[in-house]
Amino acid sequence: MAGMARLCSLLCVLLTACSETPDRPLSDLGTPSDATGAERVVPDRTLGENGLPVVDLPVVDLRTVDLFVPPDAPPVDPSKDSDGDGLPDSFEKLFGLDPAKQDSDGDGTPDGAEDEDGDGLTAAEEWAAWSGAPVEWQKPSPKHKDLLVELDYQVGKAPSAAVLAEAIEAYAAADVSNPDGTPGIALHVFIDEKDLPVQNLTDDLNQRLTYIGAHGPKNVTGKHAAKMIHVIFAAANTVYTSRGGDTVAASSQSAEKAGVLVYVDNLSKIFPVCALPGTTKISLEEGITSTFVHEVGHTLQLGHDTAVGGSVNPYNVMSTDLGECDLLHKRTRGTGNQDPALGATEKNGGPRFSKAAAALIKLKSKIGVETNKFDTGSGYEM
Numbered sequence: 001m002a003g004m005a006r007l008c009s010l011l012c013v014l015l016t017a018c019s020e021t022p023d024r025p026l027s028d029l030g031t032p033s034d035a036t037g038a039e040r041v042v043p044d045r046t047l048g049e050n051g052l053p054v055v056d057l058p059v060v061d062l063r064t065v066d067l068f069v070p071p072d073a074p075p076v077d078p079s080k081d082s083d084g085d086g087l088p089d090s091f092e093k094l095f096g097l098d099p100a101k102q103d104s105d106g107d108g109t110p111d112g113a114e115d116e117d118g119d120g121l122t123a124a125e126e127w128a129a130w131s132g133a134p135v136e137w138q139k140p141s142p143k144h145k146d147l148l149v150e151l152d153y154q155v156g157k158a159p160s161a162a163v164l165a166e167a168i169e170a171y172a173a174a175d176v177s178n179p180d181g182t183p184g185i186a187l188h189v190f191i192d193e194k195d196l197p198v199q200n201l202t203d204d205l206n207q208r209l210t211y212i213g214a215h216g217p218k219n220v221t222g223k224h225a226a227k228m229i230h231v232i233f234a235a236a237n238t239v240y241t242s243r244g245g246d247t248v249a250a251s252s253q254s255a256e257k258a259g260v261l262v263y264v265d266n267l268s269k270i271f272p273v274c275a276l277p278g279t280t281k282i283s284l285e286e287g288i289t290s291t292f293v294h295e296v297g298h299t300l301q302l303g304h305d306t307a308v309g310g311s312v313n314p315y316n317v318m319s320t321d322l323g324e325c326d327l328l329h330k331r332t333r334g335t336g337n338q339d340p341a342l343g344a345t346e347k348n349g350g351p352r353f354s355k356a357a358a359a360l361i362k363l364k365s366k367i368g369v370e371t372n373k374f375d376t377g378s379g380y381e382m
């Protein structure tokens with residue numbers, strides 16, 4: 001496509017922007033008329049197998065959570081920072097830091113400036129987001145890898161709480177280690193703009209960048225919105241009709257224009273689809289979930305070729321070869337996968353990052369509102 005500069009990273013071998021949904025017409029995706037269309041059984045979320053953390057479901061409907069509403073009663077006293085390192089005493093105690101020492105581990109970096117968990121957020125930034133998060137599961141930790149996502153949506157295009165809960169599970173199950181001893185990435189979703197007017201997007205990269213920028217985090221340098229990834233659930237991309245979503249950036253434009261678009265109407269035309277023998281169709285909700293997880297994966301510098309040796313692991317949520325029902329099931333549910341190294345998902349029935357993909361995740365250099373470093377020129381989309 002004209003004007004598109006291709007990223008030539010080790011992670012990306014695709015010559016074209018990816019389609020998050022099958023490239024083939026619906027009729028080639030299987031036999032849509034043969035399936036029951038029944039909703040799948042809600043997966044058991046109380047699992048603790050394979051050492052994976054049990055994820056607490058959101059306690060509220062995320063669509064009712066405001067981004068910048070402070071908690072009624074801050075659980076720690078934010079005013080008392082005895083050693084002046086940018087972290088309140090009680091927050092330091094909570095995470096095993098020394099409230100009487102600016103530099104608890106003596107490495108020359110003050111506690112507030114440390115990024116012990118390597119997620120690209122300093123402890124001071126984590127404290128800021130922690131203090132502003134209205135519910136417990138949104139609070140980041142200086143001892144655990146965190147990913148902050150701002151979510152906007154158009155009228156009627158909001159993801160369900162179940163979609164977000166599944167996405168949270170997918171990131172929590174990523175095979176990465178943390179100083180707190182619990183594996184995974186904590187995905188924290190903050191809803192910002194709700195019920196934006198419906199607007200379709202096209203193949204015009206500039207249009208999509210401008211749209212994202214127009215609805216970017218209001219408080220990029222503020223205490224709550226530090227280094228967020230920006231995601232908008234929109235209606236359709238009327239040109240890339242087989243695409244479920246894309247990740248866009250352009251170094252020639254402001255970083256606030258970088259982000260993810262999920263095309264809910266495009267997905268609605270494809271899902272539910274693909275009932276293999278003994279299975280239910282892959283639901284729209286599942287399609288939205290895997291697309292959301294996949295696109296946010298791109299913002300963490302993941303390409304599609306994330307298997308060892310550069311090939312595509314079909315069980316990995318980053319896979320994109322979805323022209324057959326079998327492959328769509330593998331990516332969306334991990335169907336048939338028994339190997340934890342490949343991100344086995346049989347029990348949960350949800351999208352997962354393979355071990356190889358998890359090893360390539362780059363939280364420190366994500367495509368967020370503070371960086372568009374993927375771009376090599378006039379623009380980038382994936």
Ligand SMILES: [Ca+2]
Binds near residue numbers: 081082083085092
């Ligand atoms: Ca302190």
Ligand SMILES: [Ca+2]
Binds near residue numbers: 083099100102103
């Ligand atoms: Ca300290």
Ligand SMILES: [Ca+2]
Binds near residue numbers: 114119120126
């Ligand atoms: Ca950190």
Ligand SMILES: [Ca+2]
Binds near residue numbers: 119126142143
């Ligand atoms: Ca953290």
Ligand SMILES: [Zn+2]
Binds near residue numbers: 382
């Ligand atoms: Zn992709």
